[in-house]
Amino acid sequence: MALSQAPSQAVSEDRLWNRHMALARHGATPRGGVNRQALSAEDIEARRTMVGWARDIGCSVFGDELGNFFIRLEGSRPDLPPVLTGSHLDSQPTGGKFDGVYGVLAGFEVLQAIRDTGQVPRRSIEVVAWMNEEGSRFAPGMMGSAGFAGVRSVDEIIAVHDARQQSVAESLAELALALPDVPMRPLCTPVHSYIEAHIEQAPVLEAHGVPIGVVTGIQGKRTFRVTVTGEESHAGTTPHRRRRDALLSATGMVQALERQCFDPLDITRFTVGMFRVEPNAPSVIPAKVTFSIDIRHESSARLVELGDAVTPLCLAHAGPCEVRVEELSTAMSLEFPESIRSEIEAAASRLGLGHMRLLSAAGHDARYLNDHCETGMIFVPCLKGVSHHESESATPADLIAGARVLAEVVWARANDAD
């Protein structure tokens, strides 16, 4: 193997694919998907596997107090801020094999390819797996990247509880016990730039037959938690006029929100994904409903309007119940710097790979890193655009194409003169 070989030529399609299949065993579901929620036993086992791979190729590993996980390939100037790449290892409860994992494994494939060529970059290159991107166990998501970038405080993050009343703090203690030989580093360390590779989670690239998406930015998103409180009583004896039925009020709110968010252009994304009823027994009038609202729009102005309508609309449909609306996260639409977008395009062109620009409809850790350092994203197609589903799929050829572009951009940035 020539010392001068470009890392983008040294990446291995088979190795990258096999690593996806290996990690998919941690939390594998009977229907071929993955249930590997943040800081679960399965998430910890996936990290253990990554630690082994990292040490096999002579890289060091680090953690931090929010459970972010780093694999470092030391550069010739270890004093300089590193080039960072990666994504997340946690999944939705019925997620797939590629969402998040791809960014971590593509980054790791780049490290190994550089090792294989025998070259040493000027800057160190690090692969990161951010803690709890998905937000399904602990809401809201992107906790690790938000904490790393200083957008949310550690105290606020570690106080969040899951549905079983276990806190992030308790789960982080379990992680530390399980992987005691991973040294800890501070949060908010300087980073030269951050490039995240991810499956598109939408069908645009597939529809255009283009393997590389140059991500221009991320659409805005506001999330809410609505708590409707009524009173439980007997389904057979309580007359309508005396009922305070939390489920009737909550379903009315959901229907009203759906009408409010209706968009003939089909750009608005409105979702109630979580809806929990208490006591949830067939012959008891529900006393309490807690539900989530997720609204996204590429126009920040429209997002502000839609989000600001949530509280008045819920109040208007509360009927005899009490209602509390909390906004959990507010993220306006953002644009990545033109410099990185152009570099990704140029790299894809050099490699002879088709590319197109697109906006990310999904949120990613890159949102928060964009506040911390120069940031960009590379998308690859996934089957029918399906994600957050056990049938999520991508081809080995598309995955390696994205990893080659990532290798070009990371290698160039790690060796630039600044």
Added chain:
Amino acid sequence: MALSQAPSQAVSEDRLWNRHMALARHGATPRGGVNRQALSAEDIEARRTMVGWARDIGCSVFGDELGNFFIRLEGSRPDLPPVLTGSHLDSQPTGGKFDGVYGVLAGFEVLQAIRDTGQVPRRSIEVVAWMNEEGSRFAPGMMGSAGFAGVRSVDEIIAVHDARQQSVAESLAELALALPDVPMRPLCTPVHSYIEAHIEQAPVLEAHGVPIGVVTGIQGKRTFRVTVTGEESHAGTTPHRRRRDALLSATGMVQALERQCFDPLDITRFTVGMFRVEPNAPSVIPAKVTFSIDIRHESSARLVELGDAVTPLCLAHAGPCEVRVEELSTAMSLEFPESIRSEIEAAASRLGLGHMRLLSAAGHDARYLNDHCETGMIFVPCLKGVSHHESESATPADLIAGARVLAEVVWARANDAD
């Protein structure tokens, strides 16, 4: 104590109240209620307490293959069908101290009062605790009485599973292991008559300041389970036109059913008490919703109309989802025999207790026993009519008044000439 003292004079208000407080410890909740679901560890412990009390006063205990539990005071003619009284020991997940338990303990107080007077009835008198009246863990409820009366088959009942996929059959095996010294009897044995005492679970007696309700019958009830199947996908990337959101369809169905069941006279009872979403994660479009429907009406004709509208209405609001509607139970309105109603009235009058006739809005095990033998019910007031709630309450004076009427009726029937 005179041998000729009437059992209705020998019942003890304190003893009856203290037993309510003692049983309420099995499944006690922090807010003063009871969570003692059918065949749970708490239900089994409550039975164990009852076994001890029964043996203390020299009564025998029996079980049957559906987990019904009997305490028998042997009469001088043990060959004759017994007079049966009782109710159930299981509760809603956030239930109170009196629903069901009262009927069992009032019956047991009658047995002990008869013992205390030193008299022996002609017929045997038995107190029963029916298995799973509430139907919150295993749906539908009133399983034990339905099986005893031959209305539902044993095979059908024991195949039902709870939300954790444990079957009634497995739970019955646990019960048998926990209480191995309770001998088993066959189902469907002949019964002379069945009298059930119960808290009213509605505010009519309290509003009229009347301690004794003479129950004329039970309003009809139809219950359904609706399963709405859509497709899970990503909340940020999936456009509205491609969504198959099970929660949006299901909330539309609930709102449409509520409008359909609206009744200006406020006689119809319509409740969706259970509503379960999968995967129930904030940023995943729901793939599946399962919800319960409970419709009750004192007019059987109106109940038929309302129930028959459920399936077409759900289909009309299915949108892009699939929907399956199963009717779980169908019970038309019923009337108890006039003979028992008159006896209850006469007994209350003899004891100087105010009484009024009323229809039971709630379902009770007496529904199925009415198909098996002469059946009646006695109601006592509960605070504000609240039931299926941890704050459920009743006064010691009202509870003992009902027990005195019960003692009169049971004693008379046990000694009648037939």
